[in-house]
Amino acid sequence: MKTSYGKAVHAERLKLRRSPVWLAFIALPIISAFFGTCNYVLNIEILKKEWFSLWTQHSLFLCYFFMPALIGTYCSYLWRLEHTRHNWNSFLTSPLPLWALYFGKLTQAVCMTVLGNAWIFFLYYICGKIAGLASPFPKEAMSWFFFGTVGAVAICCVQLFFSLIIRSFAIPIGIAMAGGIFGLLITNKGWGLRYPYSLYSVGMRANNPNLEIDMSAHLVNSLTYFFLFTALSILWLRKHEISAN
Amino acid sequence: MPTQNLVETHNLTKEYGKVRCVDSVNMQVPSGAVYGFLGPNGAGKSTTLKMLLGLAKPTAGDITLFGMPVKEKTRMKLLKQTGSLIESPSYYGHLTGEENLQIIQTLKGCSEKDIDKVLKIVRLEDARKKLVNHYSLGMKQRLGLAAALLGFPKLLILDEPTNGLDPAGIQEMRELICTLPSEYGITVIVSSHLLSEIDQMADHVGIIRKGGLVYQNTLESLHSHAKQQIALRVSHPAIALDLLRQDGITAAQEEDYLLLPMMDDAYVANLCKQLVSQNISLYRIEKREKSLEDIFLSLTGKESSL
Amino acid sequence: MITLLMEWKKIKRKKVGLTMCALMGIQFAWHFWAARNPSEKELLQGWLGNLQTQPLLCAIMMPTVMSVLASRLADIEHKGNTYKQLKTLRTAGTLYHVKVLCGFLFILAMTAANYLFLLALGYLHGYVGDPDPKAYLLSFALQSACCLSLYLLQLDLSLLFFNQMIPLVVGLCGSMLGVILMYLKTYSFLPWGGFLSSAIVMMDWNRDTKVVTYYYRDFSSIEFLALTMVAVWIIVFYTVGRILFTRKES
Numbered sequence: 003m004k005t006s007y008g009k010a011v012h013a014e015r016l017k018l019r020r021s022p023v024w025l026a027f028i029a030l031p032i033i034s035a036f037f038g039t040c041n042y043v044l045n046i047e048i049l050k051k052e053w054f055s056l057w058t059q060h061s062l063f064l065c066y067f068f069m070p071a072l073i074g075t076y077c078s079y080l081w082r083l084e085h086t087r088h089n090w091n092s093f094l095t096s097p098l099p100l101w102a103l104y105f106g107k108l109t110q111a112v113c114m115t116v117l118g119n120a121w122i123f124f125l126y127y128i129c130g131k132i133a134g135l136a137s138p139f140p141k142e143a144m145s146w147f148f149f150g151t152v153g154a155v156a157i158c159c160v161q162l163f164f165s166l167i168i169r170s171f172a173i174p175i176g177i178a179m180a181g182g183i184f185g186l187l188i189t190n191k192g193w194g195l196r197y198p199y200s201l202y203s204v205g206m207r208a209n210n211p212n213l214e215i216d217m218s219a220h221l222v223n224s225l226t227y228f229f230l231f232t233a234l235s236i237l238w239l240r241k242h243e244i245s246a247n
Numbered sequence: 248m249p250t251q252n253l254v255e256t257h258n259l260t261k262e263y264g265k266v267r268c269v270d271s272v273n274m275q276v277p278s279g280a281v282y283g284f285l286g287p288n289g290a291g292k293s294t295t296l297k298m299l300l301g302l303a304k305p306t307a308g309d310i311t312l313f314g315m316p317v318k319e320k321t322r323m324k325l326l327k328q329t330g331s332l333i334e335s336p337s338y339y340g341h342l343t344g345e346e347n348l349q350i351i352q353t354l355k356g357c358s359e360k361d362i363d364k365v366l367k368i369v370r371l372e373d374a375r376k377k378l379v380n381h382y383s384l385g386m387k388q389r390l391g392l393a394a395a396l397l398g399f400p401k402l403l404i405l406d407e408p409t410n411g412l413d414p415a416g417i418q419e420m421r422e423l424i425c426t427l428p429s430e431y432g433i434t435v436i437v438s439s440h441l442l443s444e445i446d447q448m449a450d451h452v453g454i455i456r457k458g459g460l461v462y463q464n465t466l467e468s469l470h471s472h473a474k475q476q477i478a479l480r481v482s483h484p485a486i487a488l489d490l491l492r493q494d495g496i497t498a499a500q501e502e503d504y505l506l507l508p509m510m511d512d513a514y515v516a517n518l519c520k521q522l523v524s525q526n527i528s529l530y531r532i533e534k535r536e537k538s539l540e541d542i543f544l545s546l547t548g549k550e551s552s553l
Numbered sequence: 554m555i556t557l558l559m560e561w562k563k564i565k566r567k568k569v570g571l572t573m574c575a576l577m578g579i580q581f582a583w584h585f586w587a588a589r590n591p592s593e594k595e596l597l598q599g600w601l602g603n604l605q606t607q608p609l610l611c612a613i614m615m616p617t618v619m620s621v622l623a624s625r626l627a628d629i630e631h632k633g634n635t636y637k638q639l640k641t642l643r644t645a646g647t648l649y650h651v652k653v654l655c656g657f658l659f660i661l662a663m664t665a666a667n668y669l670f671l672l673a674l675g676y677l678h679g680y681v682g683d684p685d686p687k688a689y690l691l692s693f694a695l696q697s698a699c700c701l702s703l704y705l706l707q708l709d710l711s712l713l714f715f716n717q718m719i720p721l722v723v724g725l726c727g728s729m730l731g732v733i734l735m736y737l738k739t740y741s742f743l744p745w746g747g748f749l750s751s752a753i754v755m756m757d758w759n760r761d762t763k764v765v766t767y768y769y770r771d772f773s774s775i776e777f778l779a780l781t782m783v784a785v786w787i788i789v790f791y792t793v794g795r796i797l798f799t800r801k802e803s
Contacts, residue, residue, distance in 0.1 A: 004353075004356065009354055010354070013350045016342075016346060017342070017350060019342060019346060020341050021341055023718050025722075026725075029722075030726060033726060033730070034729060037733040037736070037737075041736055063729065063732045067613065067728060067732070068725060068729055071617065071725050071728075072722075072725060075718055075722060076718075078717075078718075078721075079718045082717070083339060085632075087338050087340060088334060088337045088338075089337040089338070091302060091331070091333045091334065091337050092337035092351065094301075095301075095302065095326055095331050096326065096351070096355065097323050097354070097356075098323065170624075170628065171628055171717040171718075171721065172621040172622075172625050172628070172717065172721060173568075173621065173625070175617070175621060175721055176617070176621045177575075179614070179617050179728075180575060180578075183579050184579060184582065187582065187583070187586050190586075243302070243303050246333075246335075246337065341716070
């Protein structure tokens with residue numbers, strides 16, 4: 003016997019068959035890694051800190067602009083499955099609690115984000131080797147990966163909420179992009195840990211591998227956004243009459 | 248006393264803004280029935296059915312399904328025993344028919360063998376490996392029915408299920424719906440704007456007009472309303488009417504005719520003699536039948552065309 | 554004209570304008586932030602500097618913004634499954650035309666808002682002298698043209714694919730390429746490089762003195778060729794899109 007959550011996750015996985023949306027998570031980091039590495043190699047006389055310098059080239063644009071928007075795209079896709087073809091009727095009459103239905107979606111978003119993030123680090127490692135970096139792979143990368151992923155989960159929750167309440171596919175992605183860019187300003191002001199779209203880039207230490215972050219604040223804030231937007235989404239599913247058109 | 252009705256609503260009302268779409272509906276669907284929910288387009292059928300499923304929230308009134316109130320707490324329990332097809336069929340176009348059913352099967356937690364069974368029932372076995380995007384509208388409708396049938400629920404709610412089907416498909420759908428109570432013990436609520444369709448498959452009928460339930464009973468009793476009458480055309484209707492009243496017959500005057508309730512031949516013969524003896528000339532004696540269609544129209548109002 | 558009005562009615566309540574305003578707002582915020590507390594030297598070159606930063610910002614943002622706009626305009630038809638109905642009312646060519654025109658009006662409005670903001674920002678900070686109207690008008694026209702080329706590409710994709718993830722990811726990749734091209738060269742033949750190819754003001758940064766100097770670009774023949782590519786892309790995307798849309802059986 004599967005639990006409600008298990009059923010929901012399984013059903014979501016079935017829905018994603020035959021749609022190669024994960025390709026985007028493969029492709030975008032490759033572009034970024036390729037050009038980031040090229041730029042590193044071409045400017046090797048100023049970028050002297052080997053792995054750390056390479057990381058600045060890999061992470062800057064990816065973390066601020068593209069991962070938030072990419073996560074937003076994926077979240078939009080997940081809800082679009084229900085926003086189209088009258089699927090709300092069938093979705094909401096399935097005999098599962100609403101929280102399970104929501105977590106089914108969130109699980110897909112989080113899985114994809116974690117894999118995407120792991121892929122970024124894998125590319126970082128490979129590119130470093132190709133660029134011929136002699137020093138060992140920085141062990142700090144573990145922390146970047148961990149906090150980056152935690153921050154990305156917070157973005158997943160926020161974006162899932164926007165994509166749930168906004169039927170348009172594109173508008174939530176606009177929000178994600180705007181959120182990411184705005185995050186650049188926020189981070190610059192030093193408020194990066196308070197703003198969901200910055201939690202990712204700050205966690206990843208994008209463009210600034212030496213950055214010391216307040217780890218507990220990062221975790222607490224990420225969790226706060228996680229709970230807040232999860233609650234909002236479930237509340238919306240419960241209170242709002244979503245019509246299937 | 249425990250209720251015999253599988254579905255009951257009490258003063259069920261739904262307002263969208265200031266518009267009252269459903270107005271104090273008291274619906275009663277007996278267990279094992281095929282309940283035909285009849286009404287012109289926009290009368291509030293879909294909204295009522297959506298409220299039964301919890302897809303829309305009532306402004307006022309309550310709903311009882313299987314003797315349980317429809318609430319957030321009972322939602323899951325009730326949905327487990329319910330299958331539905333509301334408005335247009337729901338489907339994921341990039342998946343095959345079979346994969347679509349697998350999703351519903353997973354969510355409902357029913358056996359995988361059910362997929363084969365329902366595919367056979369709706370005759371989609373040959374198209375199971377085809378993408379639903381390439382289905383015709385009728386096939387999508389049948390897939391929707393198959394999804395609703397998965398797990399063989401106790402209650403099936405079908406909103407205009409013959410939409411988009413060809414004549415053969417409509418006939419098949421009707422036959423299928425008729426057999427559901429006896430073969431699988433499923434109670435069916437089926438909505439339609441076509442009286443003839445409901446006439447052919449339902450045994451109970453509710454007629455809704457402008458949000459209000461204007462008629463609810465067995466189909467048989469609706470038929471009995473389709474009564475026969477005797478129509479008389481005479482030279483002096485007023486005198487004739489008086490005469491009839493003295494005989495204890497209630498008659499109504501409609502244009503040139505007097506309308507009398509159905510009576511046997513001997514009585515008619517007697518009546519003629521009486522009228523003639525009073526010097527009233529008899530021009531016509533006709534037998535009139537009021538059709539089911541007329542009743543439906545008089546209940547729903549002629550302005551709301553079918 | 555009637556068809557255009559029809560298009561306008563269709564996007565009523567869809568808040569397309571609001572979305573675009575919000576995205577423009579982000580651009581403004583960036584400009585505002587980038588130009589805060591200008592030094593004397595910056596005030597002196599402010600009017601020129603504006604024209605240098607604007608294309609860079611566009612190269613990053615516009616591919617995505619255009620994909621959002623195009624998807625927004627095309628997706629209403631996917632969702633309502635209205636192609637069949639529309640194609641019986643107007644020829645497919647007209648429908649495509651109207652989508653293009655509608656998007657172009659948005660682009661013009663956005664670009665105009667963009668440059669008005671830049672002017673306002675300049676006067677607010679008190680940049681020395683007056684803006685060169687010829688340069689600003691030229692930049693305005695070039696930016697609109699670049700946006701149009703990207704919009705056409707995105708519109709084609711959004712109309713062809715039901716799955717809107719495809720065009721949106723292309724838009725994101727385009728933004729990424731825009732950033733990368735910014736590092737590599739000031740011109741390229743790719744559609745996403747249009748903004749950089751058409752930048753009429755360049756920056757010179759002296760590494761030793763750390764002094765920034767802006768100057769009007771002297772287009773070399775290859776750079777000029779890259780600039781004309783914008784027009785080529787517009788024609789290519791328009792023609793291809795129109796043909797594909799007309800042939801598409803929905």
